[in-house]
Amino acid sequence: MNIISISQNVSRLEFALFDKIGGAPLAEGELKNWMNQEIFKSIPEKITLLCGKTLRMKNRAFSADLICIRAPYGGEDFKSPELLTDKSIKKLRKIEHVAPMHIPALIELINLLKDYFRGTPISLVFETSFFTRLPEREYVYAVDPGLAGGIPLRRFGYHGIFHERAFEFSHDKDKGRSRVISICLEPIPEICAVKNGNPLMVTGGATPLEGLPGETTCGDIDPLIILSLSESLGWGPEEINKTLSRKSGIQGLTGKKMNFAGLFSSSDSNAVLAKNLFLYKILLATGSAIAAMGGVDAIVFSGRYHDLGKEIHTYLLSKLDLPVDNCEVLPDNLLRLTAEAGLLSLLKNK
Template identity: 40%
Template sequence: MRILTINSTLRNLAVAAFRGGSDKPILKQQVGGSGDDRTLASEQAEADVFLPVSRALEEAGMLPLDVIAVRGLHGGERFKRPVFASESVLAELATLAPQAPLHVPRLIEIVEAAGRAFPLTPVVLVFETAFFVPLPERERRYGVDPELTDSRSLRRYGYHGIFHEGACLHAVRKLESREPCLLSICLEPRPELAACRGRRPVMVTGGSTPVEGLPGETSCGDLDPSVVLKLADDGRLGPEGTNHLLTCKSGLRGLTGRNVSLAELLQSSDEDLQLAKDVFLHHLLRACGAGIAALGGLDAIVYSGRYADSASVLHDWLNGRLRATLQRDTASLLHSHTLAQHLRDIAYVMVRESGVAAAV
């Protein structure tokens, strides 16, 4: 099966093409603006990305494609699982734009552009939030008047569902147990911890937006609401400036004064990074404890994400701290799939189950 995966963030667009079950992509390209260059018009996307991609795929003998998998950040409560894109699906997706005003329109642009470049190829949409749609009400609800949140579909999600789902499935198989108590730690620029009974999430650090939770490379994580209001009330910042500050200039960057990757932070013993490292680990340890309480036990911690290589050094530390509390060691598992590999696997299953492949 010939599969193209597309991961579009606000700043860039990464494509990878796979053939059959090979884990090594035939083709890998990254196109993107940097800094504040956030928009990539659809014409541009088609011209700059999909035409050269299409030529490269042709040269590699990858055409026609069997399926294209596109990652979506926010699918609301409507999209509980991956779905084939169609006019009606895109129309439903468009209604979610108020919940994620930057991401949803961008995703629709990308899907439409891919549709023009590869008109005969089915497109699968894979949403990060889908895994978290069934979170129990006590976990997904905030401590405010339900009218305030429900009218705008504000609830807790979690924004690395693709990694968590893959990692938990891996752990279920490895542990040969149907519903093990798992802490899934996704080591990405916006790290996220989910507590799962097998493949069912019961708690997650992410919030109604990806800003809440653990501090990220540039995002603040948990913050006193009074501090948000104090910042926004400051004449220099205002609400827009506060949003930018908390999303793009905080986290590890805010604490160290420079751009630091999570991998560098975890591996380094640089004194300049010590405070940021301590802050991050403090929040992570707290999140682990909260997750263990939510689960009522712990069988293993499973690590994933692009910085999964740093898992061993991180686990040494976490296990040491948790040993004091739990009076025993905690097993660790590693799932080092890339996001593109996850997308490929999901698309593969979708095509197999739907019988679309037979038609191609």
Template identity: 35%
Template sequence: MNRLVLNLEPNALAYGFFPTGKQAPMQQGCIEDIRTDVTISDALKQILSQIESGDCPFPVESVALHVAASGDLFRSHTVATPSIIEKLKSYVPFAPMHMPVVLELIECCSLCLPGRPVALFFETAFFTKLPAREYLYAINPDALAGAGIRRYGYHGLFHEAATRAARASLGEKLNRPAKIVSVCLEPHPEVAAICGTEPVMISGGATPLEGLPGQTSCGEIDSGVLLTLSRKEQWGPEQLNQLLTQQSGMVALAGRPVTIEEVLLSKEADLLLAKQVLEYRILLRAGMALAAMDGFDQIVFSGRYAATGKVLGPWLQERLPSTGKSNQPVWKCYENSLMRIMAEQLDFVLQMNPTPGRAKARAARPCLIKEPTQ
């Protein structure tokens, strides 16, 4: 099946087109300035037009759409149907910036690609299985206006795919669930402990702000710091949010914009503090992961900077308790992109969520894309 993968970024719509049987995208790109200069509908039309103009002989047969925030509404990936769309609408108050755009994009897909199924990939679905002891915050839920506030984690797709690969590499050697420390090296990095297929610990929180510091986000910070800034700088929540999401993390420690990869690979003195802070926080979370599982079998790095694991892996291995095979690497880098992960999983999601009449609708669809010519 020819797959179009769509990923909504804060101000852009990224895409990749994967023809049947292909692991790498035949075409990929990004439409910038969505929401400001370009409507979602126009962005999708541009994407379809670009695929078409690239002498691509294949029609889009299915769509995979990345959904960053959906709380604990969905425990697995699914296909957009009227009832699913209604469920997504109920989440708009909790993700007011993200969910309306997702809904608009689903609608545009149904107009531009009628009859083609749209599979929804939820970042938070994987972590709906976290135990209560891990996801609970010790705050009176009444103070937070609702009991739905909990720790979710934000790179479920990477963690899920990377641990699947790690389990496969461990093979049948274990007669118990594999214990995997999953380190996702994205601009918001995240560490998870996954026992078998079940997540048991996660560094991310109710939002991606909690946990490890990111390229521009603060990571863990004492609430007292925020209250002091509010009091002394006379900053409101908006300004504090701007500080914590845009001006903190590596950019604050390095004094200039810098990626996680640059920081971790750097030997420069001006990046030393940023590097040590990030490494140290990852070590702390890895230690937590070990405590959550009583040990580990493998560390797996994923995300766009997964290759950095080649440096971070030996560093961590040296510091964590030995697994009994100290002269062998106990870490792996899983370097597949998010788009590829979704493309690979798309058929499976469609099989698991059959929608009646899909084939019939496909046969009757008006087509904006050229059919392949023989």
């Protein structure tokens, strides 16, 4: 079975073609600025062209038996991966206002793929589904919920696919590991405490801006900073959002575009400061995760920078009296995990 797996954020769409779960992709690629209308309209053709070109080099023909799409929002209405139906589209349209930059584009993408790959089943895999099981004490904010006008003011995490698989990965090795700290090292990193398969604490918030600082995201800041930027610089919501989400984090502290791999290898004084800040925030979040679960049995690193896990784990061991002295790494990438979850939803419907 050939499975196309798709993951997207505001600036980039990534895809891969798998013919078996657990194996390397047959082909993969990415489309930058995919929301640009000229690029958007040709997404199915570009995926077919790029996958077909790679497969021809292996003397294989391109075909797709299942399309799996990672959806960053919508978990409250989709508690588990779901095979696409007309009802699914109606449910998505009802929650467009929750993530106006993401869900309308997701609906358009689905319709494009449906028209191009006629008859091919599509499975939707939602990042936030995992976090609908957060305890109320963790997801509630101490503000009047009626202020948002229908938009839920609650905490979500944004790497639920990684966190859920990290727990399963560790628990499958040792059934006694019921308390797992999942440290997802993506450009927007996130830590989650998972006990008996359920999330108890997560650093992500109502948006991915909350929590740990990222490559371009600010992480936790005092809300009054936003008001100060508005008053002193005359900035409106769009400029403030652009600064905090695209020009902060590592980039804001170093003045350079730098990923986490570059940060950890740099000797530049500003980069060293940013690295120390990041490690310190991970330390605090790890302590919170241990407190939430009443202990820890395993720490699992995942995400595209999971290779940094060993260094981070050594740092944590030097600061905390941890009973966990081994560093576990989840080797799977997001596209493979999305394909696995999507395939399960297909099999359940057969």
